[in-house]
Amino acid sequence: MDPIAMRLSRSLIPTLKETPSEAQIVSHRLMLRAGLVRQTASGIYAWLPAGWRVLQNIAQIVREEQDRIGAQEMLMPTIQSADLWRTSGRYDAYGPEMLRLKDRHERELLYGPTNEEMLTDIVRQTIKSYRELPQALYHIQWKFRDEVRPRFGVMRGREFLMKDAYSFDLDYAGAVLSYRKMMLSYMRTFQRLGVKAIPMEADSGPIGGNLSHEFIILAATGESQVWYDAAFEDMDFSGSNFAHTSEADLERFFTQMTTPYAATDEKHDSAAWEQVANKREGRGIEVGHIFYFGNKYSDPMGLKVAGPDGAQVAPHMGSYGIGVSRLVGALIEAFHDEAGIKWPDAVAPFKAAILNLKVGDIACDRISESLYAHFAGNALYDDREDRAGVKFNDADLMGHPWQIVVGPRGAAAGTVELKRRATGEKQELSVEAALARIG
RNA sequence: CGGGGCGUGGCGCAGCCUGGUAGCGCGCGUGUUUUGGGUACACGAGGCCGCCGGUUCGAGUCCGGCCGCCCCGACCA
Structure with a gap:
């Protein structure tokens, strides 16, 4: 599987803000x-x-x-x-x-x-x-x-x-x-x-x-x-x-x-x-x-x-x-x-989403890229140059079981925020601890 | 298959009644701005107005036919 395709900026995963009118349920x-x-x-x-x-x-x-x-x-x-x-x-x-x-x-x-x-x-x-x-x-x-x-x-x-x-x-x-x-x-x-x-x-x-x-x-x-x-x-x-x-x-x-x-x-x-x-x-x-x-x-x-x-x-x-x-x-x-969506772990399209909140920031990019490599295609890397809110909303919408939020606030100290989609629970953790938690 | 509704830029919609050179919001592009829950401003690109025919000087708008899609009901992994 070409890992490039798992970068959201390069993927055909067209999320919509508004609902097409044909859909009811x-x-x-x-x-x-x-x-x-x-x-x-x-x-x-x-x-x-x-x-x-x-x-x-x-x-x-x-x-x-x-x-x-x-x-x-x-x-x-x-x-x-x-x-x-x-x-x-x-x-x-x-x-x-x-x-x-x-x-x-x-x-x-x-x-x-x-x-x-x-x-x-x-x-x-x-x-x-x-x-x-x-x-x-x-x-x-x-x-x-x-x-x-x-x-x-x-x-x-x-x-x-x-x-x-x-x-x-x-x-x-x-x-x-x-x-x-x-x-x-x-x-x-x-x-x-x-x-x-x-x-x-x-x-x-x-x-x-x-x-x-x-x-x-x-x-x-x-x-x-x-x-x-x-x-x-x-x-x-x-x-x-x-x-x-x-x-x-x-x-x-x-x-x-x-x-x-x-x-x-x-x-x-x-x-x-x-x-x-x-x-x-x-x-x-x-x-x-x-x-x-x-x-x-x-x-x-x-x-x-x-x-x-x-x-x-x-x-x-x-x-x-x-x-x-x-x-x-x-x-x-x-x-x-x-x-x-809140996907059950077993069927989710990706195990985790990596949300790089500040693409271009050295620390954010470095941590995001290493996480991305670690998941070897089973994580979706949101590397778009967009607002944080856009990424949060899209990640919630797509329903990845885990969200790893890499922001400038924590990245400098080597920490990320780990969010469990099913429960909404969030934790500030070291990269290693976050990966251990996801398993 | 019975009943109802809708087709207008990628998405959501207005315009149709009362015909006169196609609009809004989102999204998209460029720039500035903003920087942890869909930021703001400016400029810009993008539309045989579902299709065919008719009426008319002129049709997104009126009339007829067709096609597509949705909803309710009867039927099904």
């Missing part, structure tokens, strides 16, 4: 103002350098936690053939949300909204025996759903980055294990992202099936009403650090996650709700969804493997989505204040 406004994205068409966004770093950070955590439960990463194309979707019957079933295209030969194509058919087809061609099961595969790829009404910025865009995983098991019992592994992976993922996500029983929607959970981040501006047991608010995740191959641990964890009451509108049960001792209500944003759907695709598409007794059996499948680009907006909804 706070995350959308802040994403535009912090220079993370630019809209290029309704529901379609370009990810500018800082936004792209956040997106990659989230994707990387998702990736690591998928790998950790033994899922294999791959990459499937965005463009798919209509014929493939006809094999499952979904080409006609999907409706106008699907973006349909034609190539120069008038062949019917589509921009994929999901990949069940494609992966089922690939597995059908390659997996022939129960000995090759189970399989869990995922990719992180752009999807397109032609929403009637895109809104909320990247949270409800038409083009979006999604992690979608697919599991193939010999039987129902195996599929349940795969499903529980994914739930484990999801809880670990959201925990690492620094956010509380609650698994809620869900309708399986157009994808079909009967074992399904949504993962909801609590945020005042969320789009759906949720009811949940207060037990989720201080749930202990220390027990999630077990080997994903342990069936007993998977069951224990699954039970822990799904026993306390939690439901969205569509599944809310007032009778069951009455039994909850510590009730909590709020708004939430759906950031993940997992499904078990049995033979919904393996049957119509003719996916079969040889079982232990030699008979051909249709594998049981599940699919598992995380809205990676939606998470960027959702995290901002969860972590912001009047001044701007």
